[in-house]
Amino acid sequence: xxxxxxxxxxxxxxxxxxxxxxxxxxxxxxxxxxxxxxxxxxxxxxxxxxxxxxxxxxxxxxxxxxxxxxxxxxxxxxxxxxxxxxxxxxxxxxxxxxxxxxxxxxxxxxxxxxxxxxxxxxxxxxxxxxxxxxxxxxxxxxxxxxxxxxxxxxxxxxxxxxxxxxxxxxxxxxxxxxxxxxxxxxxxxxxxxxxxxxxxxxxxxxxxxxxxxxxxxxxxxxxxxxxxxxxxxxxxxxxxxxxxxxxxxxxxxxxxxxxxxxxxxxxxxxxxxxxxxxxxxxxxxxxxxxxxxxxxxxxxxxxxxxxxxxxxxxxxxxxxxxxxxxxxxxxxxxxxxxxxxxxxxxxxxxxxxxxxxxxxxxxxxxxxxxxxxxxxxxxxxxxxxxxxxxxxxxxxxxxxxxxxxxxxxxxxxxxxxxxxxxxxxxxxxxxxxxxxxxxxxxxxxxxxxxxxxxxxxxxxxxxxxxxxxxxxxxxxxxxxxxxxxxxxxxxxxxxxxxxxxxxxxxxxxxxxxxxxxxxxxxxxxxxxxxxxxxxxxxxxxxxxxxxxxxxxxxxxxxxxxxxxxxxxxxxxxxxxxxxxxxxxxxxxxxxxxxxxxxxxxxxxxxxxxxxxxxxxx
Numbered sequence: 079x080x081x082x083x084x085x086x087x088x089x090x091x092x093x094x095x096x097x098x099x100x101x102x103x104x105x106x107x108x109x110x111x112x113x114x115x116x117x118x119x120x121x122x123x124x125x126x127x128x129x130x131x132x133x134x135x136x137x138x139x140x141x142x143x144x145x146x147x148x149x150x151x152x153x154x155x156x157x158x159x160x161x162x163x164x165x166x167x168x169x170x171x172x173x174x175x176x177x178x179x180x181x182x183x184x185x186x187x188x189x190x191x192x193x194x195x196x197x198x199x200x201x202x203x204x205x206x207x208x209x210x211x212x213x214x215x216x217x218x219x220x221x222x223x224x225x226x227x228x229x230x231x232x233x234x235x236x237x238x239x240x241x242x243x244x245x246x247x248x249x250x251x252x253x254x255x256x257x258x259x260x261x262x263x264x265x266x267x268x269x270x271x272x273x274x275x276x277x278x279x280x281x282x283x284x285x286x287x288x289x290x291x292x293x294x295x296x297x298x299x300x301x302x303x304x305x306x307x308x309x310x311x312x313x314x315x316x317x318x319x320x321x322x323x324x325x326x327x328x329x330x331x332x333x334x335x336x337x338x339x340x341x342x343x344x345x346x347x348x349x350x351x352x353x354x355x356x357x358x359x360x361x362x363x364x365x366x367x368x369x370x371x372x373x374x375x376x377x378x379x380x381x382x383x384x385x386x387x388x389x390x391x392x393x394x395x396x397x398x399x400x401x402x403x404x405x406x407x408x409x410x411x412x413x414x415x416x417x418x419x420x421x422x423x424x425x426x427x428x429x430x431x432x433x434x435x436x437x438x439x440x441x442x443x444x445x446x447x448x449x450x451x452x453x454x455x456x457x458x459x460x461x462x463x464x465x466x467x468x469x470x471x472x473x474x475x476x477x478x479x480x481x482x483x484x485x486x487x488x489x490x491x492x493x494x495x496x497x498x499x500x501x502x503x504x505x506x507x508x509x510x511x512x513x514x515x516x517x518x519x520x521x522x523x524x525x526x527x528x529x530x531x532x533x534x535x536x537x538x539x540x541x542x543x544x545x546x547x548x549x550x551x552x553x554x555x556x557x558x559x560x561x562x563x564x565x566x567x568x569x570x571x572x573x574x575x576x577x578x579x580x581x582x583x584x585x586x587x588x589x590x591x592x593x594x595x596x597x598x599x600x601x602x603x604x605x606x607x608x609x610x611x612x613x614x615x616x617x618x619x620x621x622x623x624x625x626x627x628x629x630x631x632x633x634x635x636x637x638x639x640x641x642x643x644x645x646x647x648x649x650x651x652x653x654x655x656x657x658x659x660x661x662x663x664x665x666x667x668x669x670x671x672x673x674x675x676x677x678x679x680x681x682x683x684x685x686x687x688x689x690x691x692x693x694x695x
Contacts, residue, residue, distance in 0.1 A: 090272065091381060093314065098181045098377045105180045106373050108192035111311060113173050116196070121172075125165040130159035130608055135583045138277075140613035142602045143581045149606070158606075160214050167210030172199050175206065175285040177376040182286055183400040184542045205284055209291040212296040213277060216295075219271050228262045231255050239501075240491040275306045278313075301386050309382065314379050320371040330361055346592040349682055352543055358424075442655075444660040445669050446473035446547055448643050451489060453664045455519035456497065458488035460539050467543045471666040474540060478533050480559045485509035486533040486566060492553045496520065498530070505555035533563065535574050546572075547662075550589075560585055564592045579618050599640060610635050616659070618642060621649065629657045647672050 098311060099106070108610060129599050132154060141149045149155040176195045181191035190198075199206075200571070235244065235255035244252045276299045283294035335356050342352050386538055392639045450468050452460020458476055466474040477490040482505055494500040494507075498515040509532070518528025535645075550559060567573050577591050579599040586598045589615065600614040603621070610616060610631055618636035619628070632639045641653050642662035653661055663669045676684065 086504070087493050088312065088315070091378070091385075092398055093379045094381050097186070098381065099374055100181050102184050105184075105190070105192050105195070107369065109176050109180060109195050110173070110373065112192055112196045113176060113199070113598055116200070118172070121165075121169050121683040124167070125162060128165070129162040129606075132210070133607040138583070140602070140605050140607035142583065142605035142624045145361055145583075146604060146606060160218070164207055164211035164212040167213060168203060168207040171206040171209060171284075172203060172280050173372065173378070174376045175199055175202070175281050177373050178282055179285050181380055198222040199285075200331060202285065205291060206281075209280060209284060209294065209369055212291050212295060213280075216243075216271055217270070220273065224262045224266050224269070224560075226687045227426045227521055228259050229693065230261070239495060240493045242491045243493070243496040271310065272306070275309050275313075276300055278309065278379055279303060279383045279386075282380055286341055286383075299517070301383070305326045312378065312382070313375075315377060320367075320374070324367045324371065327363060327367060331360060333362070349685060353685070367584055373374055424502075429449075441654070441657055443469070443471040446475050446476050446640070446642075446660055446662040446675070446689050448662050448664045449477065450474050450675065451664075453460040456518045456525050456528055458531075459489055459517060459525070460531050460535060461525055461528055463536060463544070466666060467540070469666040470548055470670055471544060473547045473660070475549060475579075475662055476533075476536055477551045478559075478563060479504050479553060480556045480562065481505070481509045481512060483508040483509060483510075484558060484562060486534055486559070486562050487512065488531050488533065490551065492551075503555070505553065534570065535568055537566070537570055537576075539564045541572070541575065547575040547599075548578050550578065550582065550585050552580065552582045552585055560588045561592065563630075564589060564596070567596065568593065583612060583614075601642075603666055610637060615639060618662070621653070624653065624656065624658065626656060633657070644669075651676070651687070652691055657690045660676065 109292045130139070133139065133149075134150060134668050136152065136575050137152050150159060165437060172543060173499060177198045178551055179198065180190055180192070180195050186572060215447050235251055236424070239247075239249070243249075244255075245565070252657055279298035279301050280291070280294040283289040283297050284291065287294075287297070321535040338352060338356065342348055380390060385503050447462075447466035447469060449457035451465035451471070452457065452458075453652055454469075455461040455465045463474045463476070476488050478486050479492075481487055485508075487504070487509065489497075490505055493495070493503050494512070494517075495514060497517045497520050499520070500507075504512075515530060517530045518525030524545060529549075536546065548563065550563065552559065563578070567576060573593070573596055575601055577597040578586065579601050580586050581601045581603070583600055586600060589596055598613045599616040599618045600609075601618040603620045604608060604623070617632065618640040621641050621644050624639065629639060639657075640660040640662060643652050643663050645665055645668070647668060650663070650669050654673070654676065661669055676687070679687065
């Protein structure tokens with residue numbers, strides 16, 4: 079082992095880590111495979127089950143949007159997040175500990191097989207869970223004051239103006255609040271980085287020195303004392319090196335894939351076979367890069383631990399080092415490595431084949447104009463709905479709220495500051511005060527005199543021409559919003575020409591109770607728990623949380639997915655490839671053009687389009 083007082087160079091550290099990695103490659107790889115199987119089959123599902131059960135104990139299977147903060151601050155929410163955070167860290171620590179343990183035994187002249195390492199780590203899981211629990215609780219205590227200050231700032235700023243007005247208009251108070259929250263966010267990041275460096279050697283102290291978690295955290299802090307800057311620089315450099323290598327590999331593979339896909343011709347059988355192989359190779363490349371990045375980062379931490387004077391003696395083994403399975407694996411580990419690589423490639427190709435088989439080349443996606451065609455006409459007006467009809471959209475999404483005298487009108491913000499220059503809340507005004515206001519000039523003088531329409535007017539404008547996606551906007555002052563909307567739909571026989579959506583799940587349940595025949599969609603920007611357990615007909619999801627797994631899970635449950643708000647052609651094509659059922663956009667003409675261009679392609683061209691998109695994910 080290096081002398082703790084030795085002033086090592088980065089090149090020397092790289093040399094040591096390279097040696098540790100190359101000498102133990104087969105054991106590290108086999109352990110990683112074993113551990114990922116255990117994590118996927120046992121540890122991950124158990125952690126998810128515990129978290130979902132804690133969420134369900136609050137009375138709901140899924141908690142979304144503005145309810146998330148309330149849940150987190152509740153006793154059940156705190157327990158759920160602390161527990162899930164501790165378990166997630168424990169799984170991370172366990173994989174890291176296994177790689178450190180393999181290298182430590184090798185450097186001590188004691189060969190430890192991957193199988194033995196896995197057993198030893200599993201028997202130490204209670205220690206790693208406690209370590210994760212202590213780190214989560216300590217982190218929350220350090221970050222709590224910053225979170226409170228950020229919350230106070232947000233409340234102070236948002237209580238003076240509607241949030242959407244702040245985001246669009248960006249008055250001075252917005253920039254002041256953004257500066258404060260940004261500074262607090264930077265402070266939180268620095269706290270997290272500082273804590274990470276303080277605790278970076280806690281896993282080696284647990285698995286190599288045999289320390290209990292509390293002692294491991296103390297000793298790690300002592301070992302890092304006076305060296306935090308250098309540790310941070312080394313880790314940052316290593317991460318950048320790994321990310322750079324990964325990015326370069328991905329770029330080269332994408333270029334090669336593009337070259338191959340452009341030259342394979344139009345034979346469907348050859349196209350499918352080539353795409354399956356490329357997807358399999360891409361999966362293998364991603365897995366390899368992830369393994370190299372994680373394992374070498376773990377070895378860097380182990381080497382720094384030894385260089386700075388960490389414990390060099392190994393604790394007593396928790397498992398026999400001469401068990402039958404260990405001898406078998408030790409003798410045949412080279413063959414196992416190559417078998418694992420070949421098996422991984424075969425499984426990746428087979429998985430790709432199943433994925434490709436599920437591709438619907440003629441999948442139809444509906445077009446929803448966000449707040450009407452809101453880039454060509456003022457949002458939530460009759461002109462915007464008329465423009466959406468002219469643009470050929472399938473739906474016009476509108477927002478509805480309740481006035482002081484119970485009239486249901488189209489309005490997104492809680493006040494009329496942004497669209498009419500009146501800084502009063504919707505619940506403070508009667509409709510007779512709202513109707514004369516100019517809700518069009520803010521957008522363009524061409525729309526001077528455009529008024530805030532009622533829901534009834536919107537229905538008559540759209541009847542038999544375009545369907546409406548009616549979003550219920552709850553502002554905390556509504557009295558009969560749900561009842562009034564359901565009554566209006568029933569009285570005007572509009573149920574077959576609309577869907578009802580909302581960020582408020584309780585409101586949607588109330589809609590279903592009043593009229594089970596109405597189609598409802600739960601809007602989710604962020605959520606915790608199982609979103610597919612909700613009692614809605616479809617989910618309307620923010621684009622950032624939609625991925626192949628979400629689409630696949632929705633299909634299994636026969637639930638449709640609407641995606642919002644998608645404005646770039648490349649993103650539109652991406653979500654069509656994923657299988658989204660409805661795309662909400664500010665540019666319905668642009669989306670229609672993407673759909674038309676896709677429809678003009680042959681099946682092979684569509685398939686290649688989907689395949690190219692899959693290779694970029």
